[in-house]
Amino acid sequence: MPERPDEFVIRGGRVVDATGDRVADVLVQGGVVAAVGRRVEGGPVLDAAGCMVVPGLVDLHVHLREPGDEEAETIETGARAAALGGFTAVVAMPNTEPPLDDAAVVASVLAAGREAMCEVASSGCITKGRRGEELAPMGELYALGVRIFTDDGACVDEAGVMRRALEYAGALPGAVLAQHAEDPSLAGGGHMHEGAWSSRLGIPGRPEAAEATVVARDVTLAELTGTPVHFLHLSTAAGVALVRDAKDRGVAVTAEVAPHHFTLTDAECRTFDPAFKVHPPLRTDADVAAIKAGLADGTIDAIATDHAPHVPEAKERPFEEAPPGMLGLEAAFALTLTELVEPGVLALQDALACLSWQPAAIAGLDGHGGPIEPGRPANLCVVDPAVRWEVDPSRLASRSRNTPYAGRKLTGRVRHTVLRGEPVVVDGIAQR
């Protein structure tokens, strides 16, 4: 494979997208898909025998830590981890230092993102400094291309402020306000799910009601203002039920879940290992079941990683003193295949919808997630669904090591990733 070939064929794979599922070769020329069909010729070959060729994955929720915490991750390293995980686009969360509440900071993130191994869309803050008080310059950020506004890491906890932000965003077509739904007056000071385990371990808890009260409130505000609300990392049965009910009534809401919320529970916290500390916290078996049901019936629109790198020292602390968050990008696709598709919770196409075209639509990322057909930008992922592999923290591309899946065996591994016609990952190896 020559470096950055202008033309190549992805040979022998099963092409799966929103339109269907067929065995075909995919010819990529000049950054776009040029032909899809049997025995397509042209340029060097990317072998895809036994693999699935799917639209590049889109992650609505990553913390790239730049600017401010480049020891933990940079846009370059985070994007490399994303590409290795099959993602061709990610939305960078705004809790950087300084935060993404200023056009100059957002512009710098976008500039660094243009050199990265996946497309980096920037979110923008809803409020200045993510303090939940005054509005951030949403119009200026929108003009730079920002579509997802969020104070993630913090909840916009005052109803009046959220209402005004939603009203204001009504003038910005395609803008979505994404809420970290955890009422700080209920969850503040808590470090894990409030329930049997937290009571036994003596770790202050974050109750399910902290999520449900904010979801219920913001559904009401979305109805009042007509501006869409996206719920970040929904974690509870109650939250899923409220979103389902809102969608049934036609309210403009969408929701994402993180892989750790359908693969892990609060019981993991019993060893006091902060690798399992995350906000919102790992919940119960019943919540995991409700999230799976929400994915299966379409209540949940997207699987988003909430990739949250932390330097090793940050997690080498007592549970209560360690920061929340875990890595997600490099295992998300395999977790979805292993825990949702293989057991029959989600059909393959529905899983891909949650990992690719539905999040692309929410974020307004037109070049991603679309059907694999001539004329479309070549943002593609080739995954070998049969490969068994074990998560080894030391071999991750992220600058950080805080995965909760160390030693876990997963099925399905990304083989190639193509970004704007460039093979950025070939045979599981990042090309730059």
Next chain:
Amino acid sequence: MNDLLSIDDLGAPGINELLDLSVSFVEFTRRDIPKIPALRGKTVVTLFYEDSTRTRLSFETAAKRLTADTMSFTAASSSVGKGESLLDTVRTIEAMGVDAMVVRHQCAGAPHRIASWIDAAVVNAGDGRHEHPTQALLDLLTLRRHLGTDAFRGLRIGIVGDVRHSRVARSGVKAFAAVGADVTVVGPPTLLPESLEGWPARPATDLDDVLPELDVVYLLRIQRERLGAALLPSLREYTSRYGLTATRASRLKPDTVVMHPGPMNRGVEIAAEVADSPASIITEQVANGVAVRMAVLWSLLGSGGLVA
């Protein structure tokens, strides 16, 4: 046993073994020279991130009576103020050559983390709201010496007060239930655990309902900071509903005993005259602390078995 992090590490046989050992150390501490060379050459460090004079002194006295060398580390007078992490602090201390680390920390599970980082034995001397296993052991020892070896089965123990925030309660419930006692946790709903699933105890919110049946009333310390967190209206209201006042104490069965882990708020959870009454075995609890901690250190660092 490599560490003592939780009562879960012991189970009923482990508890009884430690209590037997403790009884022998109680006898021993009555000697003219209460010191044996059982742990000569061993080093025990107390690593206290929270103030606790009584527990720290109790462990250090226990170590010295076994002729171990002791070192003492408190957060207030250390490099913690200079930003040193727990991991670095612990590794630095271990590098000096220690055999056991007795840890008190404001975070649940901190001793578990430390145990995963170092080879020395770790003893939990209180971690956040989680556990305080040697307190539970000394409470059991006190009850056993007071009531007799076979008194635990069916013994009705009420743990009264701020169970939710109490490591003493978490260890106590497990330890009391393990030896066969019947445990009730009593307090306002805001001070009981959010969930009691998996706890070998039943809840009660009305002290006067359960009081006449109890064989042991175990009172927990009420902290003023609970008022600010909207958990209690006032200390006066707490006392009126849950305090062991002289009036309430008069309704106890004649042989019921009263316990408290200290330090007491006289006039809040316990009336002064009750604390000083014949029913109170609170000072015996303190006296038994050293013997229990000798037993724990001996079990972890000694050659094992009973000391002759």
